[in-house]
Amino acid sequence: MSLAAQIGHIAQRSVVRTLRQPANTVFPIVFPMALLAVTSAGLSAATEIPGFPTDSFLAFFLAFPFIQGALFATMNAGTDLARDVQTGFLNRLALTPMRGAALIAGQLGGIALMGLVQAIFYLSIGLAFGVRLESGVPGAVVLLSLATLIAIAFGALGAFFALRTGSSESVQGLFPLLFVLLFLSSMNLPRELIETDWFRTVATLNPVSYLIEGVRSLIITGWDVQALALAFGIGSAIAVLAIAAAAWALGLRMTRT
Amino acid sequence: MTGGHFWSVAWAVAWRVLHNVFTTPSLLLPGLVFPLFFFTAFAGGLSRVDNIPGFDFPPGYTAFQFVFVLLQSAAFGGVFTGFGVARDFEYGFARRLMLAAPRRSGIIAGYAIAALVRWAATAALLTVVAVLAGMNVGGGGVDVVALYGLALIVSLVGTLWATGVAMRLRTSQAGPVMQLPVFLALFFAPVYVPLDLLTGWLEAVASLNPVTHLLEAGRSLIAGSPADVGLAFLIAAGLAVALGVWALRGLRAAERAGA
Numbered sequence A: 001m002s003l004a005a006q007i008g009h010i011a012q013r014s015v016v017r018t019l020r021q022p023a024n025t026v027f028p029i030v031f032p033m034a035l036l037a038v039t040s041a042g043l044s045a046a047t048e049i050p051g052f053p054t055d056s057f058l059a060f061f062l063a064f065p066f067i068q069g070a071l072f073a074t075m076n077a078g079t080d081l082a083r084d085v086q087t088g089f090l091n092r093l094a095l096t097p098m099r100g101a102a103l104i105a106g107q108l109g110g111i112a113l114m115g116l117v118q119a120i121f122y123l124s125i126g127l128a129f130g131v132r133l134e135s136g137v138p139g140a141v142v143l144l145s146l147a148t149l150i151a152i153a154f155g156a157l158g159a160f161f162a163l164r165t166g167s168s169e170s171v172q173g174l175f176p177l178l179f180v181l182l183f184l185s186s187m188n189l190p191r192e193l194i195e196t197d198w199f200r201t202v203a204t205l206n207p208v209s210y211l212i213e214g215v216r217s218l219i220i221t222g223w224d225v226q227a228l229a230l231a232f233g234i235g236s237a238i239a240v241l242a243i244a245a246a247a248w249a250l251g252l253r254m255t256r257t
Numbered sequence B: 001m002t003g004g005h006f007w008s009v010a011w012a013v014a015w016r017v018l019h020n021v022f023t024t025p026s027l028l029l030p031g032l033v034f035p036l037f038f039f040t041a042f043a044g045g046l047s048r049v050d051n052i053p054g055f056d057f058p059p060g061y062t063a064f065q066f067v068f069v070l071l072q073s074a075a076f077g078g079v080f081t082g083f084g085v086a087r088d089f090e091y092g093f094a095r096r097l098m099l100a101a102p103r104r105s106g107i108i109a110g111y112a113i114a115a116l117v118r119w120a121a122t123a124a125l126l127t128v129v130a131v132l133a134g135m136n137v138g139g140g141g142v143d144v145v146a147l148y149g150l151a152l153i154v155s156l157v158g159t160l161w162a163t164g165v166a167m168r169l170r171t172s173q174a175g176p177v178m179q180l181p182v183f184l185a186l187f188f189a190p191v192y193v194p195l196d197l198l199t200g201w202l203e204a205v206a207s208l209n210p211v212t213h214l215l216e217a218g219r220s221l222i223a224g225s226p227a228d229v230g231l232a233f234l235i236a237a238g239l240a241v242a243l244g245v246w247a248l249r250g251l252r253a254a255e256r257a258g259a
Helices: A003-019 A022-042 A044-048 A057-061 A063-087 A089-094 A100-128 A136-165 A168-183 A197-205 A207-221 A225-256 B003-023 B025-044 B047-051 B061-090 B093-100 B105-132 B141-169 B172-187 B200-208 B210-223 B229-256
Strands: none
Touching: A003 A063, A003 A100, A022 A044, A022 A057, A022 A063, A022 A100, A022 B172, A022 B200, A044 A057, A057 A063, A057 A207, A063 A089, A063 A100, A063 A136, A063 A168, A063 A207, A100 A136, A100 A225, A136 A168, A136 A207, A136 A225, A168 A207, A168 B025, A197 B025, A207 A225, B003 B025, B003 B061, B003 B105, B025 B061, B025 B105, B047 B061, B061 B093, B061 B105, B061 B141, B061 B172, B061 B210, B093 B105, B093 B229, B105 B141, B105 B229, B141 B172, B141 B210, B141 B229, B210 B229
């Protein structure tokens, strides 16, 4: 079987397994949408703060579900991979001609597909509720590409933790850490409008701020080259490092077995 | 069937849950850490919101958000306990517990006691962090006690809701069913700004949402100008009674299912 076919089989398995667990498909869609609805309505008055970059808090906050959805998908995929380790599926797979690269690429292919579907859903909801994409149709394509890259980056992180620890509980324990990165970012206000000094410093050092700002720039600004370069650069860097780490962890796990 | 049986079951269940939670970091940490995330993100990241024209809360935005996060941690402490109940059913422990308990309603009481103790630890940590972050408290001792008392009842309400769900569905997959309604009830209230600054559909929903009364009463207590506190306690107590019946009926459903 060719490498491409192996990747295809693993990706298909990853997607089918996710779709078969309602909690893994419904929650990453419903929860970010619920938070988007209540936050954009609850903080609509924040657009009156002098210097706020748009008059629609929904448009401003729409970047948030793209990142939160990617986090959820990552945790679910990482947990499934860890379960493969726990149940011995990976050991049985090691007895087949399946290549390690196919396992990681297939797993990430499944995550990327789920991330893309989620991103299309979030974008459709935003457009349906009156958000106008300042970057137009080409911007939508770039936005979906960025969202997919972010899903791959976080997915690779989840795969690394799953392969390194071999425990679904440990992967789930990573969720609060990623969640804290989301909450300590510029998700609620632009960094220049954050009043608390230490919070603004943390948000500036936090790579998640730049991922959010990249997505947000396409929605409310148009074509902000610096924001997009930072978002794609940081997303790619996380993806490359995490994939390398996952490949290393897979090598160790195969050696152990 | 005596009160002694009830309490012996309740204390045994509470002790077991608390022992599990306080000796297992993966169970303890989410309940402790998530309220701190929310508090930090809301009070720290959104502090400029109190510059919005019409925002008038003398103790400041940190205290404004503290009350929300305190009530949220109370409700979600109960939900996290519900996760444990579902896990007990999934692994078959609840079946053995039901066989062994001379008075099964004590099982619900035990989970509720454990949830309250667990939330007390969260509330203590949250309070320390809030004080260190410079939170102003305008209310006196009685106001502060009333605020924590209100949150305690909210914790009971959350526990009874989640326990009722867990006893009916008896699977960990029921997590979102326990979580989402509580999340929506909390966030369909004036979380970020007072009710009179809300507009549109959220203003309409928040005006009808009983959680709004709990939140506004809590904020009035921390500001030292109590308003509608009696109504808030009445609503909280009413919810506790209604959801107590919900949890007991859930227990009966589990008995009928032979769980």
